[in-house]
Amino acid sequence: MDNYFRALLKQKTLLILLSLVALFFIFDVLGIMGFVSDVTQKITTPIQISLYKSHNDIKGFLSVISEIGSLKQKETDLEYENSLLLAENASLKKLEVENKLLREQLGDKISGNKLIVASVIGQDPLFSVSRILISKGRNYGIEEGNFVILKNILIGKVSATHNSSSLVILLTDPESKIPAITSNGARGILEGEFGNRMSLKNVVQNETLQVGEIIFSSGEAEYPKGLVLGKIKSIDKNPSAIFQNAEVSPLVPFEDLETVFIMQKI
Amino acid sequence: MKELILFTILIVVASFIQVSILALPIGSFVVLFWFNINKTKHLIFFATLFSLVLAIISDLPVFLVLMSTTFTIGLFAALRSVLPSKNFIAYSLLVFSAISWEAFLVASLRLINL
Numbered sequence: 155m156d157n158y159f160r161a162l163l164k165q166k167t168l169l170i171l172l173s174l175v176a177l178f179f180i181f182d183v184l185g186i187m188g189f190v191s192d193v194t195q196k197i198t199t200p201i202q203i204s205l206y207k208s209h210n211d212i213k214g215f216l217s218v219i220s221e222i223g224s225l226k227q228k229e230t231d232l233e234y235e236n237s238l239l240l241a242e243n244a245s246l247k248k249l250e251v252e253n254k255l256l257r258e259q260l261g262d263k264i265s266g267n268k269l270i271v272a273s274v275i276g277q278d279p280l281f282s283v284s285r286i287l288i289s290k291g292r293n294y295g296i297e298e299g300n301f302v303i304l305k306n307i308l309i310g311k312v313s314a315t316h317n318s319s320s321l322v323i324l325l326t327d328p329e330s331k332i333p334a335i336t337s338n339g340a341r342g343i344l345e346g347e348f349g350n351r352m353s354l355k356n357v358v359q360n361e362t363l364q365v366g367e368i369i370f371s372s373g374e375a376e377y378p379k380g381l382v383l384g385k386i387k388s389i390d391k392n393p394s395a396i397f398q399n400a401e402v403s404p405l406v407p408f409e410d411l412e413t414v415f416i417m418q419k420i
Numbered sequence: 421m422k423e424l425i426l427f428t429i430l431i432v433v434a435s436f437i438q439v440s441i442l443a444l445p446i447g448s449f450v451v452l453f454w455f456n457i458n459k460t461k462h463l464i465f466f467a468t469l470f471s472l473v474l475a476i477i478s479d480l481p482v483f484l485v486l487m488s489t490t491f492t493i494g495l496f497a498a499l500r501s502v503l504p505s506k507n508f509i510a511y512s513l514l515v516f517s518a519i520s521w522e523a524f525l526v527a528s529l530r531l532i533n534l
Contacts, residue, residue: 158459158497165460171490174468178483187475187482194476202477205440276439279447279478280522287439287479316479 192317199289199318202275210410267378268418269303270294274411275319284327284350288414291316301378301417307405308332308371308381309414320416324408325383326350333374334383336367344369344383344402350409352384352402363389363400378417424462427454431466435473447474448489448521452496452514467493480525484532488525492517 162168181187221228270290278285290296292315300312302322310330313323323330330346334354340361342354354369367386373379384402391398427450434447447470454466471486496517503509 157501158455159494159501161459162494162497167460167463168490168494170464171467171486171493174464175483175487175490178471178481178486182481182483191476191479198477201436202440205436209441276478277443279435279438279443279445279474279480280526281443281445314479319479321479 188317195316195318199275202287203273203289206274206276207412210412214410269415270296270418272320272414272416274414277409278321284324284330284346284408285313286310286322286324286408286411286414288320288322288416289318290416291319293317294416295418296320296416297418299376301381302414303381303417304406304411304414306380306382308377308383309406309408309411312416322414325404326352326408332377332383333372334369335372336361336363336369336386338362338364338367341372342397342400352404354386354400354402356397357399359391359393359396359398361398363391363398365389368405369402423458427462427466428469431470432473435470435477438474439478445518445522448492449514449518451489452492452517455493455496456500456510456514463493480529481532484525484528488521488528491524492521495520 178187181190218225272288272290274286275289276287278287288302296312296315298312298315302309302312308325310322310324310327312320314321325332325344325346327346328348330344332344333341334344335341336354338361340357340363342357345353345355347353354363357363363386365386365388369383369386371377371379371381371383382405384404387401387403389398389400431447431450434450438444438446451463451466451470455463467489468486471482471489474480475482475485496513499513499517500510503513
């Protein structure tokens, strides 16, 4: 048996490390660490961006090679899905025009949002949480609680800001809970789960859920209404349970994101 | 001296990999690996370097990362002192302690509601 613990105590290593913890805590409170981080991040951010992008490129290349056999089938499926979406898009455009006219007639003031573009510079270093780091922070007016989107797809919410970067909590993080509604009107709560997964929970039994159905934010709990959250992958319906649940997959793979937009209220 | 430079580079690279490529506690594993071989020699330097680099590039509070690293070192030392000094046990302890580092850091982050 080796006495590692005695060595730690004898050399006062533990004591020194704990004193350093206290010292860094004081530095953090005084804002000294913020200053050090800002200066250092000017050098580290480009390295992080190139590492992150190179990793994504290599991953993409390898996945193409491994999936080459099933690409033909995928193409056929996508063509079919695309034609359905085109039809849906055409009818939505018509509705959009009608909606705009109605809003103008009713004198509705639509609250605007300013979009700030940011690069994804990395992920959270912890395996059990789903967060990403983006290249814009307080210097650009980013605040905690700002929503992060890609087109009309909600990616997550800013959970912490630094001067030149921000931490975004993704929809797949276990802490993320968003009031949601399906395209057929079934309401529930979209919750992130361990292992980069999402579930639509608390949907009452008499509501109808369908595989492939798109899920939107319902506009409650400070979340903007109508942002796309994901697509139903499978349904878990047990007649003896009060609620039914569904597994939801994101429309964009969060791990491959390179650019995102931050919604800033104006 | 060579070993010191090699581990310094290894810790910096491991921190970058952890943030940009693979979200596994690689950096804390490297620090513990050093501790397992060289005991307390330069341990403070490596633990602080790892905590500083990781905290800065991933926007985490340095004191929390260092606290988790200190906790992990303490845990590894305590278990290593009571368990038989066989290689298999030592390496299993390294993996276990690195996982504990992650668990402790996640718990502390939740606690301060970051």
